[in-house]
Amino acid sequence: MLQTSKRNAVLEILSKYWGYSDFWPFQEEAITSILDSEDTLTVLPTGGGKSICFQVPALISPGVAVIISPLISLMKDQVDCLKEIGIAAECLNSSLRSQDKVKIMQRLKTGKLKLIYLAPERLNTDWMKSFLKEIKLSFFVVDEAHCISHWGHDFRPNYRQLNLIKDQFPGVAIHAFTATATPQVQKDIIKQLKLNSPHFYKGPIDRPNLTYRMFRRDNNLVKSILKIIEKHPNQAGIIYCLRRKDVDKISKKLNGLGYKNLAYHAGLSPEARKKNQDKFLQEKVSIIVATVAFGMGIDRSNIRYIIHAAMPKSIEHYQQETGRAGRDGLPADCYLFYSGSDYQTWKVISNNSQNQEIMLNKLNTMYNFAGYPSCRHRYLANYFGQDYKKNNCQTCDYCLKEIEMIENPLLLTVKILTCTKETGERFGANQIVEVLKGAFTKNIERWGHDQLSTFSLLKNKNKSFIRNIIEQLLAQGIIGRENKFKTLFITSLGQKALDGNFAPQLAKPIIVEKKTKKVYKNKEDQKWQNFNQKLFEILRQKRSQLAANQGVPAYIIFGDKTLKDMARTKPITQKEFAIVFGVGQAKLVKYGKIFTKIIREYLQ
Numbered sequence: 001m002l003q004t005s006k007r008n009a010v011l012e013i014l015s016k017y018w019g020y021s022d023f024w025p026f027q028e029e030a031i032t033s034i035l036d037s038e039d040t041l042t043v044l045p046t047g048g049g050k051s052i053c054f055q056v057p058a059l060i061s062p063g064v065a066v067i068i069s070p071l072i073s074l075m076k077d078q079v080d081c082l083k084e085i086g087i088a089a090e091c092l093n094s095s096l097r098s099q100d101k102v103k104i105m106q107r108l109k110t111g112k113l114k115l116i117y118l119a120p121e122r123l124n125t126d127w128m129k130s131f132l133k134e135i136k137l138s139f140f141v142v143d144e145a146h147c148i149s150h151w152g153h154d155f156r157p158n159y160r161q162l163n164l165i166k167d168q169f170p171g172v173a174i175h176a177f178t179a180t181a182t183p184q185v186q187k188d189i190i191k192q193l194k195l196n197s198p199h200f201y202k203g204p205i206d207r208p209n210l211t212y213r214m215f216r217r218d219n220n221l222v223k224s225i226l227k228i229i230e231k232h233p234n235q236a237g238i239i240y241c242l243r244r245k246d247v248d249k250i251s252k253k254l255n256g257l258g259y260k261n262l263a264y265h266a267g268l269s270p271e272a273r274k275k276n277q278d279k280f281l282q283e284k285v286s287i288i289v290a291t292v293a294f295g296m297g298i299d300r301s302n303i304r305y306i307i308h309a310a311m312p313k314s315i316e317h318y319q320q321e322t323g324r325a326g327r328d329g330l331p332a333d334c335y336l337f338y339s340g341s342d343y344q345t346w347k348v349i350s351n352n353s354q355n356q357e358i359m360l361n362k363l364n365t366m367y368n369f370a371g372y373p374s375c376r377h378r379y380l381a382n383y384f385g386q387d388y389k390k391n392n393c394q395t396c397d398y399c400l401k402e403i404e405m406i407e408n409p410l411l412l413t414v415k416i417l418t419c420t421k422e423t424g425e426r427f428g429a430n431q432i433v434e435v436l437k438g439a440f441t442k443n444i445e446r447w448g449h450d451q452l453s454t455f456s457l458l459k460n461k462n463k464s465f466i467r468n469i470i471e472q473l474l475a476q477g478i479i480g481r482e483n484k485f486k487t488l489f490i491t492s493l494g495q496k497a498l499d500g501n502f503a504p505q506l507a508k509p510i511i512v513e514k515k516t517k518k519v520y521k522n523k524e525d526q527k528w529q530n531f532n533q534k535l536f537e538i539l540r541q542k543r544s545q546l547a548a549n550q551g552v553p554a555y556i557i558f559g560d561k562t563l564k565d566m567a568r569t570k571p572i573t574q575k576e577f578a579i580v581f582g583v584g585q586a587k588l589v590k591y592g593k594i595f596t597k598i599i600r601e602y603l604q
């Protein structure tokens with residue numbers, strides 16, 4: 001922890017530039033180690049406030065901090081935010097004109113910049129390495145550090161070059177940051193970056209303000225999406241699709257029905273993509289229909305819902321994509337529509353790709369997660385190697401009791417397992433379904449399966465019901481599936497169930513969505529709900545206008561929390577405005593008069 005005098009100095013900076021009065025979990029710890037020049041690895045969830053952990057020490061430390069970031073848009077976003085609050089930061093990337101690059105290098109040489117953002121491939125050029133050796137560096141930051149690991153979900157070969165930092169800049173500390181890293185990826189980051197006995201900080205991966213719901217997709221996808229959009233009028237949302245053609249189809253359909261939205265995928269020209277992204281960030285449009293190309297660097301903090309129209313390819317991706325909702329800490333909803341066909345589509349897309357085996361494993365785990373009836377928050381926390389303490393999260397379909405459970409799951413399980421056993425554990429799911437349904441197919445006749453005791457034992461259920469239950473048993477490790485021929489077999493856990501010593505949890509395949517009231521669980525949540533809505537809308541319009549004039553995303557001007565705090569406390573003097581949440585010195589000077597004027601007019 002920081003000594004009192006240092007702590008006060010750091011808090012003063014936090015308040016002066018950012019308008020925040022306290023640290024969030026693990027920020028103080030990370031800042032302390034960075035100021036002590038000791039290597040760190042910090043894992044905090046999206047929206048957990050990672051940037052401040054290195055931006056604050058960069059201001060205090062002598063020299064310039066080098067921030068490695070994978071994407072130009074990400075760098076630009078952070079640099080825009082920093083400039084807006086009066087901090088000297090720049091990025092060096094291929095999109096700059098050469099005279100601008102020269103100016104930035106000059107400012108670096110003369111110690112006028114505190115932070116410089118670079119892509120890994122730029123760091124690896126000879127001239128950049130020798131240039132950086134000539135100037136005083138405070139430390140290196142590797143942002144999105146999971147990109148360095150083969151085991152991660154976003155492996156970037158260029159990140160491997162970062163092992164050069166320790167060799168070329170001995171004595172300069174490295175600080176790695178990521179939101180999503182399994183224990184295996186954490187180890188790999190430390191190894192690849194050659195971190196020296198790093199301090200390791202890991203915040204709770206859980207995002208308690210997100211409510212997760214998962215549905216098996218049927219033919220009414222668009223209707224289901226519409227229902228969700230209607231629950232979130234005028235609120236920002238992202239609809240993620242697997243393929244470009246799905247994006248175009250859904251976007252067109254929604255626009256046709258009057259739900260204004262923009263599309264985003266790699267098939268659009270870079271100009272069209274940028275235009276659509278800017279419109280979303282400047283709050284000129286609330287809905288984006290996109291592939292995962294719409295991702296990193298989307299820092300709009302008031303996204304209230306994420307819809308996955310298909311399954312993401314790993315739990316890490318799911319965590320990252322849903323993590324874009326509710327970055328302001330207010331409640332947000334995540335809906336996933338999945339189907340076995342998504343699994344097949346990803347398999348085809350990933351065919352021949354590097355690390356296909358790792359990818360298929362991750363895909364399998366994601367599929368099992370979606371189909372496994374249990375607390376979604378707990379599952380996610382456990383997946384990332386953390387305990388989850390609450391018995392009932394109150395923010396997932398399972399804990400909210402929106403998933404209808406099968407009343408006697410053991411009986412149904414035993415029927416399926418017996419059929420698997422009777423057929424000699426030599427058949428795939430299709431044949432087991434046909435036998436239990438009592439179908440007269442060629443294969444049933446050929447193998448004499450109509451003579452089995454389990455033949456037509458589930459004749460009252462439809463095939464997709466039986467198939468779904470088999471998938472749930474697979475997800476829970478009660479049935480196993482052999483890799484090559486996809487034949488089903490009974491696992492040791494399955495044997496326990498057959499012996500009556502273990503009862504699985506099974507959800508009814510047709511999931512009924514019940515209407516639930518939004519629960520604001522604590523006073524802090526209520527505070528952010530208790531504001532003048534009309535004034536908030538007026539302030540929002542002003543923010544949009546300012547953002548458009550300056551050509552920056554709306555949240556760079558002010559986040560929703562700041563506008564809500566204004567709409568709640570209604571400051572009319574500069575002094576009152578200075579204590580609004582998220583108002584630091586630079587923004588007080590720049591926007592104080594504009595916003596207090598609007599509030600005064602409104603009150604009159």
Ligand code: ADP
Pocket residue numbers: 018020021022023024027044045046047048049050051052299301327559
């Ligand atoms: P991450 O990079 O971990 O996803 P950010 O650094 O973008 O998260 O922070 C998310 C939001 O939270 C930003 O708007 C940031 O300014 C805000 N924030 C960070 N730390 C604090 C804090 N101590 N108090 C209030 N807001 C904070």
